[in-house]
Amino acid sequence: MNFNFLSPVSDLILAHNELLSSQALGRRVKIHSAHAGIPDLDDVDIAILGVLENRNDINYIGEEFQLNEIRKSLYSLFPGGWNTNIVDLGDINRGESVEDTYFALKTAISILVKKNIIPIILGGTQDLTYANYRAYDNLIPMVNVVNVDSKFDLGDSTKPIKNNSFVGKVILDEPYNLFNYATIGYQTYFNSQEEIDLMDKLYFESYRLGQVSKDITIVEPVLRDANIVSVDLTSIKGSEVGVNQKYSPNGLDGKEICAISRYAGISNKVTSFGIYEYKPSHDDEMTSMLVAQIIWYFIEGVNYRVSDDDFSDDRNYQKFITLVDSQELVFYKSNKTGRWWIEIPFLSEVNNKLKRHALLPCMHQDYLDACNGKLPDRWYKAFQKNSV
Known part of the structure; x- marks a missing residue:
């Protein structure tokens, strides 16, 4: 299995992990290290995959990107009574071009999904969802994408792809595999009337922040029907995250984003889950801990999956x-x-x-x-x- 584009988890994080309780999640995850190499993927259920790519951020000014704080927070949590095997494959480094990064991510997701391993993608920018979607070209005929976001991110598909305009490419680039696109938690004032009208015209689904906050259960069916779930961290209320990460005073709160994540985990159809738009900061334990808890709830959901959609036997x-x-x-x-x-x-x-x-x-x-x-x-x- 050729994963030569993956870099190992840093020694600093591995040293930190050794100091944790033997019961901690980090001690139960098989980790890609410089010393031991990429772990064996037999019997693995979930793979954590970092992508150090943020060049398509509309505000990109050359800043470095890393996921160390998220790993520290995630490894320190205690697992539930889980029976899933988890591996941390390390990171896909940014390629010569963004397209090279896309190709590496698409290849990795395709390999993992074929092996019935669910990738949890930790990203830089949300345009990586496009590469995630393209990984399904040879896997299934029609794809359902759910975007947890304050914006629709449709954009102008004739212009170069950016982190706020990748969905137009998903809809209009061949091969046409998209069946349904749904946005959870959108905020009207962040979306032009043209985009709102286009969502209606294409019969795509959208759930306003107010609807979701009033009754979180309304999003369970659309997540049950999703293949790909993409979470934009800017959809989260500013008071729930660190200074670097703040975007809007309104948004999903910590409990709501974790409930959505758990619904995605419970869904028998979700085969990849991505968290994007993380802004790294050494002194921001708040955001990294929230991301760790979002991942925790997704894994918890996967553990409680129940095969209940066999309608061939009328006793069911x-x-x-x-x-x-x-x-x-x-x-x-x-x-x-x-x-x-x-x-x-x-x-x-x-x-x-x-x-x-x-x-x-x-x-x-x-x-x-x-x-x-x-x-x-x-x-x-x-x-x-x-x-x-």
């Missing part, structure tokens, strides 16, 4: 049928977990992209709304995309 689920505007809606509820799905009808006369999306995760509330004559929003958008 209950089926409910209701009528809305002469449209028959079919719901399924798992007997194992109580989670809900809604069926998306195939349109036989169109070239159907949705062969594996026949069942769409939803909430119990969607069923209750349908019983009261209201079409669920997620169903409507998926149906419209399938009709295009």
